Amino acid sequence: MRRNSVKQALQAGHPQVGTWLSLGELSATRLLARVGFPWLTVDLEHSPIDWSQASALFAAIADAGCVPLARVPEGRHDHIKRVLDAGAYGIIAPMVDTVEQAKAIIAAAKYPPYGNRSVGGALHALNFGATAGDYYKHANDEVIVILQTESPRGVENAEAIYSLPGCDAIFVGPNDLRAQMRTPDGADPSPEAFEAMLQRILAAGKKCGTPVGLHVQSVDVVKQRIAEGWQFIALGSDLSMLVAQAQKNASELNLTSGNGDLARY
Secondary structure (H helix, E strand, C coil), X not given: CCCCHHHHHHHCCCCEEEEEECCCCHHHHHHHCCCCCCEEEEECCCCCCCHHHHHHHHHHHHHCCXXXXXXXXXXXXXXXXXXXXXXXXXXXECCCCCHHHHHHHHHXXXXXXXXXXXXXXXXXXXXXXXXXXXXXXXXXXXXXXXXXXXXXXXXHCHHHHHCCCCCCEEEECHHHHHHHCXXXXXXXXXXXXXXXXXXXXXXXXXXXXXXXXXXXXXXXXXXXXXXXXXXEEEEEEHHHHHHHHHHHHHHHCCXXXXXXXXXXX
């Protein structure tokens, strides 16, 4: 059975930089899985990718020797079961604010006696290059569980969540964290307050020995965050890379027929 190289690397303290898949396009995914990223995450929370598409993407990523991960729409048992049975090597669960939420998510990703994941399916074993029996025997060790801290409440509970057995890494979605930090009148936090919140998350991860990471948009920021100690880092997405390069080309050609700024992607 194949090992989960990303889980192994994070456990050894080695940063892992991948990217996000929002387009659901199989050919693009096959190519991205071969450029050198150790992992690719299929985003099922904020994209129109359906379960069948996701299954094909997991297979394409795994067949390329890359680690397929899934950001589930919510940390529900049925969502977690479906993506793992479809062949994802691990999950990223959004909006984890409490220990109780975290424990339920971890349990859903683990077979008994360590969790309550239901036994079934076939594609999971295929993506790991294993028999079903070998998969059931080793899946608890190889599947990676990554929890998202995206609110001040999650930060308050960070140490209790990060120290849970089975919590393999933490991931910050900066947009949601910033939005959750807004004042009652809708004002965003200052850059200084937001950075202080990020540093609290990083410090909690270091204290608990749990790798932490976040989503960034440039190589320079990747290097900066790695130097600070962040380990699981997402660089942009298939969508942002496509749009950024297209906009760069259009700008250099002085094309002006576009109808809006797509920089937010």
